[in-house]
Amino acid sequence: MVEMTSIQGQTHTRQGSSIGQPLTRMDGVLKVTGAARYAADHHPAGMLYAVMAVSSIARGRVASLDVAAAMAHPGVVQVMTPGNAPKLAEDPDAKTNPFMFRMDLLQNDGVRYPNQPIAVVIADTLESATEGAALLAPAYVTEPARVGLDGNASFAPPAVGVGNPAEMHRGDVDAGLKGAALRMDATYETPAQYHNPMEPHAIVATWDGDTLSIDTPSQGLAMAQGRLAGLFGIAPEGIHIRSPFLGGGFGCKGLLSGPQVLGVMAARLVDRPVKLVLRREQMYGPVGHRAPTRQTVRLGAASDGALTAVSHHAKTASSTFDDFFEPAADTAHTVYASPAIATSHEAVRLDTGTPLFMRAPGEATGSIAMESAIDEMAHACGMDPLAFRLKNYSDVEPISGKPFSSKALRECYAQGAARFGWATRPLAPRQMRDEAGLLVGWGMGTATFPALMFQGHARAVLRSDGTGVMETGAHDMGQGAWTALAQIAADGLGLEQDQVEFRAGSSDLPDAGIAGGSAHTATAGMAIHGAGADVIAKLADLAMDDQRSPLFGAGNTGVIARSGRLHRRDDEGRSESYGDILARAGLTEIEGRGASASDPAAQSAYAMHAHGAVFAEVKVDPEFGQIRVTRLVGAFAAGKIINPRMVQSQYYGGMIWGVSFALHEEALTDRRSGRIMNQNLAEYHVPVNADIPSVEAILVEEHDPHVNALGIKGVGEIGITGTAGAIANAVWHATGIRVREFPITLDRLMG
Amino acid sequence: MNNFEYLRPTTIPEAVAAASVPGAAYLAAGTNLVDLMKGGVVRPSRLVDVGRLPGLTDIEHLPDGGLRIGALIRNAELAHDEGFARRFPSVAEALLSGASGQLRNAATVGGNLLQRTRCAYFYDTASACNKRDPGAGCDAVGGETRTHAVLGWSPSCIATHPSDFCVPLVAMDAVVEVEGSNGRRDVTLEDFHRLPGTSPEQESVLEPGELIVAVRLPPSAAEFASHARYLKVRDRTSYAFAVVSAAAALRMEGGRIAEARIALGGVALKPWRARAAEAVLVGALPDPALFRGAAGVALVDAKPSGDNEFKIELARRIVTRALILAAAGTPSRMPALPASPFAAPDGASQHG
Missing domain, CATH: 3.30.390.50 (CO dehydrogenase flavoprotein, C-terminal domain)
Structure with a gap:
């Protein structure tokens, strides 16, 4: 049996390795020149434009639509309503797996949230379809909207997140609190937040008999294919989805959304290719959002600052018709050491779209509350916030007692604090001013996100011309998958980067799993790694079994693949090119396959998380309360870094979202109608360049032998955790005012 | 599509005549109007594009020491005009604090005066709004009102005017030159916009068809x-x-x-x-x-x-x-963050 060792970890093969190099984006030129074609850039011959009409009420039913007026409008081809919508093979309200969420696909006249699709107008121009939708002039039977966390009866959800227990505990929290020298009990509120990627959901769908061709942005091609197959009763293989580029995903394109399916239905109805693109305001309902939370954190500490109890209770909301419960309290499981930990959730059902995944679902909401509470407790103990966190540093996962697969959080604290200059921070708040008299505050937060892995597949090909191909249906949401995964592919194939053709972003390639949970590089990367190893092993077999090869008989020592040649491990001077090996065997190419999945043994033995520490400086006008985050320093340890340039950008993006979370984002919901009043980018605030004067991300070295063979953890979501809390804590340190309702707005700091 | 007439007159009298019919609206840069049309908030039946009318793009230093700003001058162009910021620094600072660089490059002086409120209930066509639909009521009252008016509002309308530019202009006794079918007239900016009273749909004193042709700053403004x-x-x-x-x-x-x-x-x-x-x-x-x-x-x-x-x-x-x-004292240079509390001039303390 050939021994094929990973080329990673071989110090003598480091030269020429692609992994670890800060390559610029493979798709960068395409994007900056406009040559990258996003879904809505496609215009197949005969294509029509579809525009959704959406509900302006939160609850009730559509009593009438003036279909005749819309149909009479020049250019309108068809109006799709519950009366004529194509019948589906599967009830869109059916749930057969935990990743299946209910969709509104014009199967009835009910309305269960604002901006729910109630009709689709299909026309020969976008303008005609838009006007046709306006002419529908719906009349409703309206029922009172259930709005806000107090807007309905609460209950204990059966599970939170994706199948997490709603309640967990370890030790006796009541006893821990009772015996504590210091106790704190505070409630924090986070608002509903909505997805605003630059690219709204868009789909161009073409039917040919029972085969379906689609351009649409997707973070989960195979799942989207499966969902469509079920809804339309056709074979998944008959559905081809192309998604080479996403203009941002962040969770809202993880699962196929209702409006995307409506585009497919519209194409079936008119038997023509159809394009459907959501308007910005239509993003505020049917494509998932981050639910509001109200979190109560109770902490007990001994006089030396050691936590004696951590209790985290989160109230959140789901829709009236489906279940997704933001697992906000679960952050208490993984960060701070305590002999007693209890987490619990409760929920209400509101007349909103179903909340779903939004970058760090649960971790982001939970982190800002927990990091605020930890800061409050540190202050109560008279301790520096970093010293307090170090006092409660946990070398095992607090809730499970499992050792960490790796945890370089101490290094993150140390490097981040040093870079920031934390050591000179005064303990008391409202002590620092800048030369203009603005209040200055410093705060910090601990960042954490689980290191997950899903199942993925890849196919590798080596060709007799010395080039290689790597295929996997991976998704580049802007995070750099085209680049980082191609780097893993090059190393896996033992080829120079420019000799590898990397194919991704299409459903006819091997399933790369979902680009979510910060797990895509690990999932697709390990599949690629495996496919590379498989094809190299087959190639090595050809050579080592052939007396004419200089590698004949190397089976016992193995070979190393590098720069298009196989070398004897014990004598690197003896080598042969891939092309020569294939040519002698009479082959034009050779294929290998790889699959990835998390290792259940390692999972049961170790807790696996990425970690980080974020330090923030804010300035606050003492009279106006206006806030600016003037400095952010994050230090993160996330295992093996495939491409430090891409990873740094991921951290920047996450940290900037942390600013957004702490200071800006909030869906303003009318308390009577349930409609969201700021569903546009002028009034739904996210940070602008002027809000981000300085952001730094330090990549802390970490080697993890357990998460996967490449040692990859995820970097996509961790940046938002820690940061939002660090900013909240810095605002307190600047002003002495503890705001527990987010976002922190200037009116709360006017004093 | 939402069919409307699109006219591009070549003289001001032609424009005034074209815009004097009910349902007509002037279009300049469209930075506000086009958004409103896309949202179905306003549905003019005729757009009179004044964007290329001659004679409206001059910044004239008048013999009496005043300044006359053509209605089609772009916000950014005016703010960066040599001499303008020196003589009217607060106006330039206000201009540069508004919107974004892209919008300032497009938006015009006349359009700035006539921009519509940002009240969410005005934009949300499912809400009652006396501006959009006189007599319909005001759903802003009792709604999400953190940024609404605290002066001059009425139960009919609690919206605010969003302009930055107009604030120093009104302080400086700016005068609006308008031209209508009866010729030109001057209106002080202070009298130009109306308070809501019981008819918040009447936002300015402009008569149908009247066009803003210039904004004048009197000589006293430069003092x-x-x-x-x-x-x-x-x-x-x-x-x-x-x-x-x-x-x-x-x-x-x-x-x-x-x-x-x-x-x-x-x-x-x-x-x-x-x-x-x-x-x-x-x-x-x-x-x-x-x-x-x-x-x-x-x-x-x-x-x-x-x-x-x-x-x-x-x-x-x-x-x-x-x-x-x-x-x-006015800083010698425009701050990097104009009008911002974070725009402290070098070495100066703003807070005792």
């Missing part, structure tokens, strides 16, 4: 150049409408305030001139306590229209600070 500031507090550092803003300008003589100008933005359905507060300052030595007193006078009639009581005290503080900044 404040060395002590004129605009200050804008907002929910993010840039690209946000004012929560509250203020323009303050002082004409100093021998260390005393010979004349003061104060106006507020984001507080009412028009740029709000605070004449009574100005009177408090005349003849006095600059002093923070005095300024605070004047700010109190400026807000004496203020009352919350909802969950926005904080805006009243915020406005007092902003007026006070704007006066302190004006008294300290």
Whole structure:
């Protein structure tokens, strides 16, 4: 049996390795020149434009639509309503797996949230379809909207997140609190937040008999294919989805959304290719959002600052018709050491779209509350916030007692604090001013996100011309998958980067799993790694079994693949090119396959998380309360870094979202109608360049032998955790005012 | 599609005639109107594109020392005009604090005056709004009202006028030149916008078809150049409408305030001139306590229209600070963050 060792970890093969190099984006030129074609850039011959009409009420039913007026409008081809919508093979309200969420696909006249699709107008121009939708002039039977966390009866959800227990505990929290020298009990509120990627959901769908061709942005091609197959009763293989580029995903394109399916239905109805693109305001309902939370954190500490109890209770909301419960309290499981930990959730059902995944679902909401509470407790103990966190540093996962697969959080604290200059921070708040008299505050937060892995597949090909191909249906949401995964592919194939053709972003390639949970590089990367190893092993077999090869008989020592040649491990001077090996065997190419999945043994033995520490400086006008985050320093340890340039950008993006979370984002919901009043980018605030004067991300070295063979953890979501809390804590340190309702707005700091 | 007539007249009289019919609207850069049309908030049956009319793109220094700004001058062009910022620094600062670079490159002077409120209930066509649909009622009342008016509002409408540019303009006694079918007339900016009363759909004194052709700053406006500031507090550092803003300008003589100008933005359905507060300052030595007193006078009639009581005290503080900044003197260079509380001039302290 050939021994094929990973080329990673071989110090003598480091030269020429692609992994670890800060390559610029493979798709960068395409994007900056406009040559990258996003879904809505496609215009197949005969294509029509579809525009959704959406509900302006939160609850009730559509009593009438003036279909005749819309149909009479020049250019309108068809109006799709519950009366004529194509019948589906599967009830869109059916749930057969935990990743299946209910969709509104014009199967009835009910309305269960604002901006729910109630009709689709299909026309020969976008303008005609838009006007046709306006002419529908719906009349409703309206029922009172259930709005806000107090807007309905609460209950204990059966599970939170994706199948997490709603309640967990370890030790006796009541006893821990009772015996504590210091106790704190505070409630924090986070608002509903909505997805605003630059690219709204868009789909161009073409039917040919029972085969379906689609351009649409997707973070989960195979799942989207499966969902469509079920809804339309056709074979998944008959559905081809192309998604080479996403203009941002962040969770809202993880699962196929209702409006995307409506585009497919519209194409079936008119038997023509159809394009459907959501308007910005239509993003505020049917494509998932981050639910509001109200979190109560109770902490007990001994006089030396050691936590004696951590209790985290989160109230959140789901829709009236489906279940997704933001697992906000679960952050208490993984960060701070305590002999007693209890987490619990409760929920209400509101007349909103179903909340779903939004970058760090649960971790982001939970982190800002927990990091605020930890800061409050540190202050109560008279301790520096970093010293307090170090006092409660946990070398095992607090809730499970499992050792960490790796945890370089101490290094993150140390490097981040040093870079920031934390050591000179005064303990008391409202002590620092800048030369203009603005209040200055410093705060910090601990960042954490689980290191997950899903199942993925890849196919590798080596060709007799010395080039290689790597295929996997991976998704580049802007995070750099085209680049980082191609780097893993090059190393896996033992080829120079420019000799590898990397194919991704299409459903006819091997399933790369979902680009979510910060797990895509690990999932697709390990599949690629495996496919590379498989094809190299087959190639090595050809050579080592052939007396004419200089590698004949190397089976016992193995070979190393590098720069298009196989070398004897014990004598690197003896080598042969891939092309020569294939040519002698009479082959034009050779294929290998790889699959990835998390290792259940390692999972049961170790807790696996990425970690980080974020330090923030804010300035606050003492009279106006206006806030600016003037400095952010994050230090993160996330295992093996495939491409430090891409990873740094991921951290920047996450940290900037942390600013957004702490200071800006909030869906303003009318308390009577349930409609969201700021569903546009002028009034739904996210940070602008002027809000981000300085952001730094330090990549802390970490080697993890357990998460996967490449040692990859995820970097996509961790940046938002820690940061939002660090900013909240810095605002307190600047002003002495503890705001527990987010976002922190200037009116709360006017004093 | 939403069919409307699109006309591109070549003279002002042609434009006025074309726009005098019901349902007509003038289109310049369209930075506000096109958004409103896309959202179905307004549905003009005729667009009269004045964007290429001749004679409206000049910045003229008038013989009497005043300045005449053509209605089609772009916001950015005016703010960066050589000499303009030096003579009217608070106006330039206000212009540069508004919107985004892209919008300022497109938006015109005339359009800025006529931009519509940002009240969410005006934009949300499912809400009742007396501006959109006279007599329909106002769903903003009792709704999400953190940024709504605290001065001059009525139960019919609690919206605010969003312009930054208009705030120092109204402080500087700017005059709007309009041309209609009966020829040209002047309207002071202070009288140009209407308070809502019982007819908030009537936003200005323009008659049907009347076109803004220029905005004039009188010679007196330049006398404040060395002590004129605009200050804008907002929910993010840039690209946000004012929560509250203020323009303050002082004409100093021998260390005393010979004349003061104060106006507020984001507080009412028009740029709000605070004449009574100005009177408090005349003849006095600059002093923070005095300024605070004047700010109190400026807000004496203020009352919350909802969950926005904080805006009243915020406005007092902003007026006070704007006066302190004006008294300290106009900075020699435009701050990197114009009008921002974070735009501290080098070495200067804004806070005791």
